[in-house]
Amino acid sequence: MLEIRTPSTGQVQLVGRLDASESDRADQTLRAMNGPLRLDCSELDYISSAGLGVLIELHKRLVAAGQTLTLANLVPRVRNVFMYAGLDRLLNIE
C-alpha cells in the first residue's frame, strides 16, 4: 500500500510501497502537481520498476516545464534500486 501526503506546497511524502499495484494511482496523483517538487522518501519502504517509471515520467514532465524534481531521504534498499537502474546519476537525489 502507498500513501501520498502533501504537507505543504511543493513538498510530498511517499509512504509505503510503490509497486505495480500502486503505480497508476501514484501517477495520477503526481500528474496533478506542478513543480518544483521535493519528494521525501524517508518512509518509502519499497520501489520496483513500475514505481521508477512513475518517477522518470514525473521528472521528464517537470523538466520540460522548466521545473525541478528532488528526491530526498531515500532508505538504503530503495537507493540501491535507483543505483541498479542507473538512475542515481540522472535524477536529483539528495
Place this chain on the structure above:
Amino acid sequence: MRDCRGRPTPVAGRPRVALSSSPMVERRFPRDVASLEGIYGFIREFLAERGIGPDAAYDVDLIAEELFTNMVKYGRGGEPEISIALDWDAPTLTFCVRDFGAERFDPTQAPEVDTSRPIAQRRAGGLGIHLVRRMADRLTYGYDRGNVIRVTKRLDV
C-alpha cells in the same frame, strides 16, 4: 511435466517421494497486479517459517513482482492463475514462476538496458528484467506447457 527443479512431477495415484529435505511450496495467484499483496505475504510466511527475517524478503519481493507482472502483461493465452513456488536450501532461495498455457515469452532474451542513456531517453520498459538480473544469482527460462522462469538467490541470513 517437470517441476521447478526439473524433476518429473509425480504420477497421479502414486505417493510423492521426498527427494529433498525442503520441499518446494507452491501457491497460485490470479493473473492480476492486485495479487501482489498476497504474493508478498506468501514470501514473508515462507521465509518466517524457516527463521529468515523480513530484511531478506526485499530482493525476493522485487524479483517476484517483476516476473509476475511480466507474465500478467505478456502471457497471452495463459490460465487465469499463475503459479509461484519457493524452495529453501540454505543459504540459497529458489523462486519459480509458471504461466501454464501461455504463449512462449522468454524475458531472459530481453535486450540489456543501457543505463548510460540520458534521462530523456529512459523509460520503465525493460527495467524490471534488468533489476532481476542485478539481484538474482541465476535466471533461467524454460517452456513446459507454459513459461517457466526460475531464479536462485543466495540470502544473507
